[in-house]
Amino acid sequence: EAQVTQNPRYLITVTGKKLTVTCSQNMNHEYMSWYRQDPGLGLRQIYYSMNVEVTDKGDVPEGYKVSRKEKRNFPLILESPSPNQTSLYFCASSSRLAGGNEQFFGPGTRLTVL
Amino acid sequence: DQQVKQNSPSLSVQEGRISILNCDYTNSMFDYFLWYKKYPAEGPTFLISISSIKDKNEDGRFTVFLNKSAKHLSLHIVPSQPGDSAVYVCAAFNGNKLVFGAGTILRVKS
Numbered sequence: 001e002a003q004v005t006q007n008p009r010y011l012i013t014v015t016g017k018k019l020t021v022t023c024s025q026n027m028n029h030e031y032m033s034w035y036r037q038d039p040g041l042g043l044r045q046i047y048y049s050m051n052v053e054v055t056d057k058g059d060v061p062e063g064y065k066v067s068r069k070e071k072r073n074f075p076l077i078l079e080s081p082s083p084n085q086t087s088l089y090f091c092a093s094s095s096r097l098a099g100g101n102e103q104f105f106g107p108g109t110r111l112t113v114l
Numbered sequence: 115d116q117q118v119k120q121n122s123p124s125l126s127v128q129e130g131r132i133s134i135l136n137c138d139y140t141n142s143m144f145d146y147f148l149w150y151k152k153y154p155a156e157g158p159t160f161l162i163s164i165s166s167i168k169d170k171n172e173d174g175r176f177t178v179f180l181n182k183s184a185k186h187l188s189l190h191i192v193p194s195q196p197g198d199s200a201v202y203v204c205a206a207f208n209g210n211k212l213v214f215g216a217g218t219i220l221r222v223k224s
Contacts, residue, residue: 004157033211035214040216041216042116042118042203042205042213042214042215042216042217043158043203043205043212043214044214045211045212048210048211050210056210058211088155090157090158092157102148102160102163103160103212104160105157105158105159106157107155107156107157108155108156108157110155
């Protein structure tokens, strides 16, 4: 089954404790992206990757890091989480980011930073 | 600066009637528009899209209309079914990323 998976689905942590949220897709997609969703706002892009070893900042990259060492994986790293990073996070992938190819989304990771 | 806006937080429609969901955008450089359906605590799922060179795209009960001069698009669902109840999110493609609206909650009453 074609899918995007994220782990963990739920995470409660404390300020300053490094964490990684994993994202994996099995569709051989070149493009992957991370979004956060906050109440009353649309999904906002954190980072994206056009292909292996190619990453770039989205609209809200502060406090986050990513890496793309393999095509299928795109982990999101919070080196020193803060309470304002409490949010619902989505990973997405698509086969090409041109012509409106739809992005496939993971199930989401709800992160709480105390 | 919200480039994609969905001004109606919610919409309630009777089963069998038409649902019209609206979306406005500010950036004339957007060249593709998409609608996603979303349930709480789940990722969005793609519904339908339209290129900026078209003004209408239809897929079964779902039709998207684009009015470039007004920078406005709408999603029509006919006939509406209770299973259509969800959050509908409008998105616009701008170069190498999607810009999302905040979503509209659709409730279809039986």
